[in-house]
Amino acid sequence: MKRTETERKSSATTAAAKVPLRLKTIVGHPEAILPTARRAEAAAATADTRHTWLPQWRVYSVSMAVCIILLAVPGVMERARAADGQAIAANGNGRDAPACSACHGEHGEGQPSAAFPRLAGLDSGYLVGQLDAFTQGSRDNDTMAPIAKALSTDERQAVATFYAGLDAAKIEEPKKPDEKAVAIGRSLADRGDWSTQLPGCGACHGAAGQGVGKTFPKLAGQSAEYLASQLKAWKDGKRTDDPLHLMTGIASKLSDDQLIAVAAYYASLPVVAAAPTTPQGSKP
Amino acid sequence: MSDYTPNPRLWVAGVLFAGLAGFIGYTLPRNNSAGNVEPVAENVEPVAAKPDQPTPIEVAENSKENSKENSKENFKEDSKENPKSVFSPPPEDEIPKNEFGDMVRLGEKIFHDTQGHAKEFVGNSLVCSNCHLDSGRLANAGPLWAAYVLYPAYRAKNGHVNSFQERLQGCFLYSMNGKAPAADDKVLVALESYAYFLARGAPTGVQLPGRGYPKLAKPAKFDYDHGQQVYAAKCAVCHGADGLGQSAADRQIVFPPLWGAHSFNWGAGMSSIDNAAGFIKANMPLSQGNTLTDEEAWDVAAYIDSQERPQDPRFNGSVAETRKLHHDSPMNMYGQTVNGIVLGQNSPAAGPPP
Numbered sequence: 001m002k003r004t005e006t007e008r009k010s011s012a013t014t015a016a017a018k019v020p021l022r023l024k025t026i027v028g029h030p031e032a033i034l035p036t037a038r039r040a041e042a043a044a045a046t047a048d049t050r051h052t053w054l055p056q057w058r059v060y061s062v063s064m065a066v067c068i069i070l071l072a073v074p075g076v077m078e079r080a081r082a083a084d085g086q087a088i089a090a091n092g093n094g095r096d097a098p099a100c101s102a103c104h105g106e107h108g109e110g111q112p113s114a115a116f117p118r119l120a121g122l123d124s125g126y127l128v129g130q131l132d133a134f135t136q137g138s139r140d141n142d143t144m145a146p147i148a149k150a151l152s153t154d155e156r157q158a159v160a161t162f163y164a165g166l167d168a169a170k171i172e173e174p175k176k177p178d179e180k181a182v183a184i185g186r187s188l189a190d191r192g193d194w195s196t197q198l199p200g201c202g203a204c205h206g207a208a209g210q211g212v213g214k215t216f217p218k219l220a221g222q223s224a225e226y227l228a229s230q231l232k233a234w235k236d237g238k239r240t241d242d243p244l245h246l247m248t249g250i251a252s253k254l255s256d257d258q259l260i261a262v263a264a265y266y267a268s269l270p271v272v273a274a275a276p277t278t279p280q281g282s283k284p
Numbered sequence: 285m286s287d288y289t290p291n292p293r294l295w296v297a298g299v300l301f302a303g304l305a306g307f308i309g310y311t312l313p314r315n316n317s318a319g320n321v322e323p324v325a326e327n328v329e330p331v332a333a334k335p336d337q338p339t340p341i342e343v344a345e346n347s348k349e350n351s352k353e354n355s356k357e358n359f360k361e362d363s364k365e366n367p368k369s370v371f372s373p374p375p376e377d378e379i380p381k382n383e384f385g386d387m388v389r390l391g392e393k394i395f396h397d398t399q400g401h402a403k404e405f406v407g408n409s410l411v412c413s414n415c416h417l418d419s420g421r422l423a424n425a426g427p428l429w430a431a432y433v434l435y436p437a438y439r440a441k442n443g444h445v446n447s448f449q450e451r452l453q454g455c456f457l458y459s460m461n462g463k464a465p466a467a468d469d470k471v472l473v474a475l476e477s478y479a480y481f482l483a484r485g486a487p488t489g490v491q492l493p494g495r496g497y498p499k500l501a502k503p504a505k506f507d508y509d510h511g512q513q514v515y516a517a518k519c520a521v522c523h524g525a526d527g528l529g530q531s532a533a534d535r536q537i538v539f540p541p542l543w544g545a546h547s548f549n550w551g552a553g554m555s556s557i558d559n560a561a562g563f564i565k566a567n568m569p570l571s572q573g574n575t576l577t578d579e580e581a582w583d584v585a586a587y588i589d590s591q592e593r594p595q596d597p598r599f600n601g602s603v604a605e606t607r608k609l610h611h612d613s614p615m616n617m618y619g620q621t622v623n624g625i626v627l628g629q630n631s632p633a634a635g636p637p638p
Contacts, residue, residue: 194421199417199570202538203570204539208534210534211532218533244569246572
């Protein structure tokens with residue numbers, strides 16, 4: 001599907017570029033369609049400047065058309081890929097991978113009530129990494145493993161790119177967060193608990209939980225139930241794809257109440273950080 | 285039956301023994317109460333020289349035990365630290381609700397958001413709490429409470445008795461690669477108030493256990509290549525393969541740069557390999573302190589401190605002379621040639637960009 005669409009678009013571009021050229025050549029300068037040698041002869045014979053630049057004009061036109069095609073192809077392919085990701089997200093890949101949107105929402109907003117995580121705006125490298133981890137079993141998940149396995153490498157990249165580029169509104173949590181838990185969670189997120197060598201979550205995920213690169217995912221605005229389930233999964237050894245086993249160590253230091261509190265805190269945060277640069281503060 | 289006659293004595297002895305054991309157990313320190321309190325004495329065996337491996341960095345044979353950079357404070361190294369008495373600073377909610385408390389809270393804010401609250405004195409991407417973990421509370425991670433009670437003190441680094449304020453100014457000048465706030469500047473007053481609050485109840489003039497970073501037994505050599513391997517395996521995931529740190533999606537700096545134009549400069553304490561090794565051993569990777577071997581900590585510290593960083597603010601135009609004056613120690617790579625480059629020769633200028 002990708003290829004046919006690319007070809008169709010490419011040939012359309014070529015045709016568009018060529019049509020006026022051919023028309024012009026035939027209508028204005030019939031000599032231009034003659035073989036080169038004869039054209040040269042004709043040009044020499046007439047000794048008309050208008051005619052000597054004709055072959056050059058044609059060379060320019062053709063190279064322009066080639067350039068336009070070359071410039072257009074990557075864009076078309078990119079669109080084909082995005083369309084691919086979008087198509088898989090909306091309809092599945094036509095083999096064993098069902099539509100992602102069935103659980104993760106039409107715009108990747110997730111379903112907090114069912115602990116289906118928000119995917120919109122997550123780092124594409126992180127998303128690909130998770131699909132790979134489901135395949136390899138380092139992220140033990142009965143639902144996602146067969147789906148991830150049904151996606152080709154290209155398809156994984158395509159859906160990851162698609163979701164990374166989305167900007168869906170936040171879905172309300174099913175339960176109103178317990179303010180006390182949120183406060184405990186905020187303290188753990190900001191400061192950690194160094195009596196057990198537990199750094200604040202923000203030390204790696206960013207002070208506003210916006211995530212760093214492909215390794216430290218965005219937490220702000222993520223489903224509370226999903227976050228708690230993942231912390232439990234780290235703790236129980238069902239997720240083992242963490243570099244240096246950082247999260248395994250972190251989660252094992254959290255009590256069940258603490259991990260629920262941290263999850264509630266991050267779910268309560270806005271999806272996009274309010275202050276894009278350094279936080280404002282009272283200047284001394 | 286008469287066989288049982290000695291039993292009461294045995295019973296009495298047993299009960300006494302159990303009681304004594306229980307009492308001793310009860311009085312033993314509970315280490316988990318104040319975080320990482322590994323006694324420094326555990327790190328003893330010196331790393332053997334490995335003549336068959338490429339070791340571009342050699343520690344001079346007559347390595348001066350207390351070089352200028354080393355003897356930061358004029359206190360004798362007392363290795364007989366008593367792990368029982370790790371000081372615990374007062375909790376945050378005991379900051380008084382008055383003008384003084386406001387100053388303490390400002391100090392704490394400066395500490396973990398130095399960019400946001402003391403921007404004009406900062407010339408790099410670091411914050412105080414990058415090296416003073418848990419906002420200056422954590423033992424073996426440069427705790428403020430342990431530093432506060434040791435000043436005023438003579439420092440070989442500048443050859444005179446320093447007040448605590450001057451010590452703080454040094455942090456801004458070197459570690460923050462910035463400008464020193466005036467002694468009466470609100471930033472310094474706030475930081476001093478915060479340190480003073482954290483040191484509440486600590487004895488003055490006493491080197492408290494957990495002060496600074498642990499001192500590791502010195503190796504004969506540093507192995508740059510091994511350090512590079514350790515870096516790639518354990519550090520790069522956060523600080524980046526290029527050592528330049530990483531920012532969050534909202535551009536907030538999350539992982540501090542360890543070298544390059546936005547890190548601490550050549551005058552900072554952390555540019556001394558022994559300081560870096562102690563910090564790394566006790567605290568890195570974050571949440572996994574004391575998991576690296578001494579050798580790994582030394583070599584990775586040597587690797588990090590063999591990279592280019594902003595110039596020493598005391599630079600007098602000659603790298604060789606600046607080394608002789610301020611970095612004449614096997615623990616400092618300034619002015620040394622690593623991978624064909626003289627460190628300090630191509631350093632970005634010291635201080636915040638104009």
